[in-house]
Amino acid sequence: MVASWFVAFPDRETRQKCAARSRERAVDVVCHPSGRPWLMGSWPPERMVLASQGGRMLAVVGTSSTTPADLTARLKRVRTVADVESALHGVHGSFHVAASVDGHMYVRGSAFGARRLYRAAVEGVTVCADRARTLAHLADADLDPVRVAARLAAPCLPHPLADAGMWTGVESVEPGHALRVAPDGRTSTIAWWRPPSAHLPMSEAAGLLREALRAAVALRVRPGRLLAADLSGGMDSTSLCFLAAEAGAHLVTSTQHWNRPGNQDHHYARFAADHLPHVEPLVFASADLPACFTGLDERREPLEEPSGLLRDRARHCHTADALRARGAALRLSGHGGDHAIVPPDAYLHALWRRSPLTALRVTNGFKARGRWSLPAAARTLLGTGSYSAWLTGAAARLREGAGTNQGPAPWGPRPALPPWASDQAVDLVATALRHAAEHTEPLDADAGRHAWLLQMREAGRGAALLHEASTTHGLPTDSPFCDDAVLTACLTARPHEAGHPWAYKPLLAAAMIGLVPEHILQRTTKDHCGPDWYLGLRTHRRHLSDIADASHLAAAGLADRELLRRALISPDLNIGGAPELENTLGAEVWLRDLAAHPDPAHLVPRHHPHEGVPR
Structure with missing residues (x-):
């Protein structure tokens, strides 16, 4: 299956070498009202909704709830690019937005990175695309060794390093921000999305989550089409299956029976399948699947960036083949549920200032469950420090492991480089962290809020890579938990109610009452694939x-x-x-x-692009 892609050009007279190269490779071309090229690339017709009126055009690219008629009505409210987001209010899904208004261009991805956007200067003109590799190819950009070295850090990278592209001169547009290009070529980025306040009690936040997740799943259900879905036995994927069934889907599900004594996932998955209508459950024993890390010697089309997805790549392809053989054209994944539903315990920092008695009770619960050492937890809770200081400290401690029993991390997990990272790698990453400390503001002034937003962006980036990898193999995988509306709904919850130590995913459990069997909502365990991981190595x-x-x-x-x-x-x-x-x-x-694949496969020269504007 050919991957979709697009490049967006401003409405300017330019040297046409880059535009000509893109046109050679494009299947679809949409022009500005002026007639100059605007969007070039390749996309399924059902994934591009266009509206045009006079000197204004609006495009929504991806999975969305809008239609041509709806978008045309919304476009009537747009007088300048500043009106675009208000006009699109209420459109849900996972998509890019592009607008051309009287010579001004506006392009953005999603709020949490499931739809990414990159920019680069090509022939003196700012061009943007949904793939960094597209721009790197058009601009003949080189890999950035700093960004490669940073990808060795574990467990994850902090903001802003986490969202950086891999090529010199190709910069990411920060999730939640849009790129604007004026007719004279001046560019700017503006925030189009801001997090809601975390003030709602559990019942109200759960109601918002229920409706957002219900809409996200229903958007992927097509009457008469078989839908594939992961059914791990965990609460995330199980909730998606019941919501899909509620929307009328006929399901074929995939369950992996991990090779671990006492594993309970298969029990819960079987219980769920017994209570789902119109379902064909497929169960794959670990022994019947390729071992973890199979296929590392096979050279494939690279993803946009390095990813740990390769651990289960062969297994995912094996199950995808079975699901596709049953007639499924799309697969739902519970990816992102952990990141969305459970706030990191860093929220304790602010809770101690707002409500000391509540904070004491919750901290004691986490301390007992996580075996935090009292001195380390006390130091962490009482000394948050600025984000700049935290980044500077992280730069100085890259050789140290992440540590255990340390209590809540103030701004998210501290990055650490592995023992085999070279001194050069350490120097490069440390320099990048120190530079970020001087020039970066946190995602939120509240350390816990920052950590949750970072966690959600990590989920969005993973969803983008999962979709890219699965589309290449032939069965696209969508992650409804990573839709903007779903993640935004989670952020409205009071963190100490959504992520306390006495219940497992209480926010999701509250949202799914009456839809998912109580036996599953009351589950308190989570299995892992540790034995399979070691066996694969x-x-x-x-x-x-x-x-x-x-x-x-x-x-x-x-x-x-x-x-x-x-x-x-x-x-x-x-x-x-x-x-x-x-x-x-x-x-x-x-x-x-x-x-092995220096030229992106999606940029193989094409012929006879479909040009035009919406009718």
Whole structure:
């Protein structure tokens, strides 16, 4: 399946080399009202909604609730690009927005990164696209070693490093922000989305979440079309299945039976399937699936950025083949549920200032459950510090592990580089963190709120990569939890009610009362695939050794070849090091795929693009 893509050009007379190169590769072309090229690329007809009136045009690209008639009515409210977002109020889904209004261009992605946007100066003109690799190809940009080195950090990168593209000169437009280009070429970015206040009691926030998630799932249901869905047994994917059934979907579900003693996922998945109408449940035993990390030696079209998704890539493809063979054209994933529903415990910092007695009770619960050491937890809670100071401190501690029993992280998880990262890699990432400390504001002045927003952006970025990888294989995977309306609804909840230590995902459980069987909503456990992870590394030990011996990271001076080799062939010595290994393997495999496929497959020259404007 050919991946969709687009490039947006401002309404200006330019040297046409870049536009001509894009036109050669485009299947679809939409022009500004002036007749100059605006949107070039390739997209399924049902994923592009266009409206035009006089010197104004509006495009919604992706999965959305709008229609041509609806968008045309909304366009009547647009006099300048400043009116675009108010005109689109109430449109839900996961999509990009582009507008051309009297020579002014406005383009944005989604609020949390499930739909990304990048910009670059090409031939002296600001051009934007939904894929960084598209712009890198058009601008002949080189990989940025700083950004490659940063991808070795675990468990994740802080803002703003997390959203950076991988190429020099190709910059990301921050999620929740839009790019504006005036007729004279002046560019600016503005925030089009702001988080709601977290003030609603559980019952009201759960009601908003229920309706947002219901609408997100219903948007993916088509009458008469079989819908695939993951049914892990966890609360996230199970909720999506019941919402899809409520919307009238006929389901074929995928459940993996992990090879772990005492695993309960399959029990809950079977219970859910027994209570779902019109469902064909498929259960895949671990022994019947490819081992984790299978296929690392196969060169594939690289994703937009390195990803740990490759651990289960072969398994995902195997189950996708089975689902597609049953007639499914789309797959729903519960990805993002953990990030959306459960706020990080960093909210305790602000709670101590607002309500000390409540904070004391909740902190004691977390301390008992997480075995926090009292001195470390007290130091963390009482000394939040500024975001700038936190980034500076993180730069100085890159060689330290993330640590345990430390209490709530004030601004999110502190990044740490693995032992095999070279001194050069440490210097590059530390410099980037110190630069960010001097020039970056947090996502929110409240440390806990910042951490939750960062967590949600991590989910959005993962959803984008999951959709990209699955579309290439032939069965696109959507993550309704990562729709803007769903994530925004979660943010309205009071964090100490949505994420306290005495219940498992209380916000989602409250939202799904009456829709999902109570037996599932009362679940308090969460299984993992630890034994399969270690088995996969042991199974592929020889190939992992070969990867280390010919490491692209080591060749670039970013990793110590021998230390990396020891880590890859001795997985039992890396207890707790899963994110470090997966991030490193993700970066290594991505560099190899990029070397094998230097030209993006979606930019293979096409012929006879479909041009025009909406009728």
